Amino acid sequence: MSSTRPSRKPRAKPLSDPKKPTVLPPLAQRPGYLIRRLHQIHTALFAEECGDENITPIMYSVISALGQIGPVDQTNLAHTVAIDKTNMANLLERLRRRGLIQRSILDTDRRVRIATLTDEGRALLHRLDAKVESAHHRTVEHLGTKDQKLFVAMMKQIVDAAEHG
Numbered sequence: 315m316s317s318t319r320p321s322r323k324p325r326a327k328p329l330s331d332p333k334k335p336t337v338l339p340p341l342a343q344r345p346g347y348l349i350r351r352l353h354q355i356h357t358a359l360f361a362e363e364c365g366d367e368n369i370t371p372i373m374y375s376v377i378s379a380l381g382q383i384g385p386v387d388q389t390n391l392a393h394t395v396a397i398d399k400t401n402m403a404n405l406l407e408r409l410r411r412r413g414l415i416q417r418s419i420l421d422t423d424r425r426v427r428i429a430t431l432t433d434e435g436r437a438l439l440h441r442l443d444a445k446v447e448s449a450h451h452r453t454v455e456h457l458g459t460k461d462q463k464l465f466v467a468m469m470k471q472i473v474d475a476a477e478h479g
Contacts, residue, residue, distance in 0.1 A: 356453045363445040363452075367438060372397065374446055376405060377414060380431040381439045387420070388427045414438060 341347050360371050375395040380386065383394065392402035406429050409415045414435035420426040431439070454462045 352453070356449065359452045360446070360449040363449040364442055367442060367445075369438070369442065372405065373409060374442060376402075376409065376429075377431060377435050377439050378446075380415065380429060381436060385428050385430040388429060391429055409435070 357371060360374075364374070372395070376391065379391060379394045386394070388402055388406060389399055391406075392399045395402075397405070406415060406417060406427075409429075410417050412434075413432060416430045416432055418428050418430070420428055454465060457465060
């Protein structure tokens with residue numbers, strides 16, 4: 315006498331089977347998905363390297379830009395680091411409260427606000443530079459030197475094409 319057992323649903327396989335190479339689902343082959351994941355990875359590496367300074371990557375971009383170009387109006391600074399003016403205003407206020415920048419109104423046009431890096435901001439920038447460089451390196455460290463340069467060049471090509479048509 316044979317007993318019949320109810321058929322079972324096959325067990326789901328884990329997403330990553332160490333015995334088999336991972337086959338990426340269609341989502342994980344899409345540029346947008348990969349760009350978002352790479353951004354998450356880089357942000358986590360940045361936090362590991364710079365977490366003790368309580369600064370975000372975009373904050374670093376702003377103080378780094380100010381360190382390179384000097385005092386600049388909020389609109390041009392927003393364009394330089396590729397964020398909108400409203401977010402820039404909020405970000406600059408947070409940096410001002412921390413004593414990292416000063417904000418002033420332009421004498422010749424009272425609508426224009428100028429951001430300037432303070433001595434404390436320059437000191438923070440100096441402390442962060444090597445840590446940030448490490449985060450950038452760690453982001454692409456799994457590529458060979460030639461591929462790292464190619465990867466950056468290709469990203470720049472895409473951004474330039476989108477910005478300049």
